[in-house]
Amino acid sequence: MAVPRRAGLAVVPTRPPLHRPNAPTKAERDKRHDARRSAEQPWRHWYWSARWRRIAKKQLTEHPLCATCDKEGRIVPATVCDHIIPHRGDADLFWNGERQSLCATCHSRDKQAEERGGRARQAVGADGWPV
Known part of the structure; x- marks a missing residue:
């Protein structure tokens, strides 16, 4: 079978989008997740x-x-108030625990990884060595 050509280029057939009539929408999936x-x-x-x-x-x-x-x-402005010690549902620690100000990047990347059992990212100086 000959490959159709348009202006000297081969036209590669693409797969049609999947049609799933009963699949939930993204909004429905997000609502269920929340x-x-x-x-x-x-x-x-x-x-x-x-x-x-x-x-x-x-x-x-x-x-x-x-x-x-x-x-x-x-010097980065903080946008998130973060619990230094994760409260894990402890009401006293949530309301009265120590807090720190973080930018969204540090809170999402370093703090969340630390709380999930990983390690926080090591800071690196301009010379490439850890600080």
């Missing part, structure tokens, strides 16, 4: 309370720079 996480971790709703928002706002006002970036000599 419901499952809320059921497994009932303390997650504390983050949306007015009390927590006041605490986080105060923390970020008093310490506006990312603590991790500051240790590495970079």
Whole structure:
């Protein structure tokens, strides 16, 4: 069978998109995922309370720079109020525990990896050696 050509280039057939009429939409999958996480971790709703928002706002006002970036000599504004010791659902530790200000990058990358049992990223200086 001859391959059709257009302006000297071969036209490669592509696979048609999959049609799954009963598959849930992304919004439905996200909603189900959020419901499952809320059921497994009932303390997650504390983050949306007015009390927590006041605490986080105060923390970020008093310490506006990312603590991790500051240790590495970079000046980056903090956007996340983070628990230094993971509370894991302990109400007293959640409300009264020590907190730090972090940028979203440090919180998502380093802190989350640390809490999941991994190691935090080692800071590296301009010369390529750990600091």
